[in-house]
Amino acid sequence: MIVGDSLYGDVEIEEVLEKLILSDEIQRLKDVHMAGPAFLLNPLWNETRYEHSIGVMLLIRKLGGSLEEQIAGLLHDVSHTAFSHVIDLALENEADDYHEHIKSELLTQSTIPELLLTYGYDYEELLVDDTKWTLLEQSAPLLCCDRIDYTLREVQRYFDVPVSEIKQFLQDIKIVEGKIVLRTTKWALWFIDQYRKVVIDFFYDPKNICSYEWMADIIRLALADHLISLADLMVTDSAFMQTIRAIDSPNIQQLIQKLEAPVSCLRCTEEDSYDIYQKKKTRVVDPLIVRDGKLIAVSLVSDEAKEKIEQLRSDSEKGIYLKIT
Template sequence: MIVEDILYGSFEVEDVLAALILSEEIQRLKDVHMAGPAFLINPVWNETRYEHSIGVMLLIRKLGGTVAEQIAGLLHDVSHTAFSHVIDLALSNKTDDYHEQIKAALIEQSTIPTLLNQYGFDHRQILFDDEQWGLLEQQAPLLCCDRIDYTLREVYRYFSVPLKEIQEFLGSIIIVENQIVLNTVDQALWFIDQYQKVVIDFFYDPRNICSYEWLAKAIQLGLESQEITRDDLLMTDSAFLKKLKSSNSLQIQQLLDKMNHPLKFSVCSSEDNYDIYQKKKIRFVDPLVKIADQVVSTSSISQVAQTKIEKMLEDSEKGIFLKLG
């Protein structure tokens, strides 16, 4: 199978990867949106978990990762619920990891173990500890393929960052002891700027915030009335939304209808009379860079990086207050 991606190019992948890509579990992700319900307000925000999963797999491949790590990359988001992280808000799960909590059970009940076994892979060894894969996952603020892919994909699509800049960044990556390191401070600063666009400018866009607020409340009401169940959360976005729309609850219908009208809002301070307050998971990056023969954090050698990171943390810690109407 030939797999193509706008960011990384075209690759011929092994049969096991091809089979996984065609599995119903991965195909479901074509209708699970990265930005949750935000595309219902702004259709441009339509990136899917499928695109991201393919991207992470290919980036791992591009950086020399094993087939096993590519499998882990392809399947790392397989347990994401409909509308992605909106369920974390609905369940008041501040760690934003509901999909991780259900991942093992979902995989065990899926076609994935049998499929991997057919190609000589043990799903438990590959899929139940992503931290064993240094390219796929690293604790923040380090870079990893997961963090890099959603950042590059979203700034390319939503902020019109030129593909040439993205390719230059990818060309600056070197692997040192299975960790992603950049070869210049300039590229590290560039990535910090791109990450800020995603986790502050995009995640905290009022249209994004409102869509999460309204759909999360609709899900809460649906779960309380038992019109929807936890199992329903593993539908596609389209199927899940259809079920919510069939609810007899006037409150649910009113919440869903809000996303069909132009949004009027103002950003206010905590002292003002606000209608919505949200604070997302704290996210920041401080890439490793290689200077001479040393690998160091960017902020340890760049005051500019330190200032950018402090501002990102300050904005993340503050959250956003919105007044509607």
């Protein structure tokens, strides 16, 4: 099977990866949007967990990761609910990791363990603890394939960053002691700038924030009134929309109308009469570079990088206040 990707090109993959991609569990992710319900207000925000999962798998492969780590990369987001991280806002889970808490249970009820066993793999060894895969996952502020892929994918699609520029960045990556390292300060600074576009300019876009707020309110109301269960979220975005459309609740139907109508959300301050305040998980990156044969965070050798990271952290921690007009 040949897999095509906008960032990494066409790649021929092994049979086990093909079978996993064709599984119902991975196919479901074609209708689970990375930006959650934001695409309801802006259809151009249409990146899916499927695209990202394929991308993470291919990036791990490109960087020399084992087949086992590619499998883990492909399946790392398999337990995301409909509308991705909106469930974290609905449940006030600031760590944004609800999907990680339910991953093991979901896998045991899926076709994945049996499929992997056919190829000689124990799903628990591969999939239960992603931290064992150092290319796939690293704690922030280090780089990892998960963090890199969604950043590159979103700046290319939503901020018109050329694929040629992205390929230059990828060429600057090297793997040292199992960690993703950049050869030059130039590309470390470049990635910090791209990451800011995603976590500040995109994640905190007013329409993005509004969509999350209203969908989270829908889920809270429906859960509180026992109109849905958390299990009802383990479907596609389209299927969940059908579920909530059928709910006989004026409040929920009013919120759905907000998600489907043109809306104007204006930034304001805490002192103003705001309608929405939202603070997302604080996200920063501080890429490793090689200096005098040692791995070191770029912020320790570049004042420019340090300033960019401090500003990113500050802006991320402020959150956003919005007035609906």
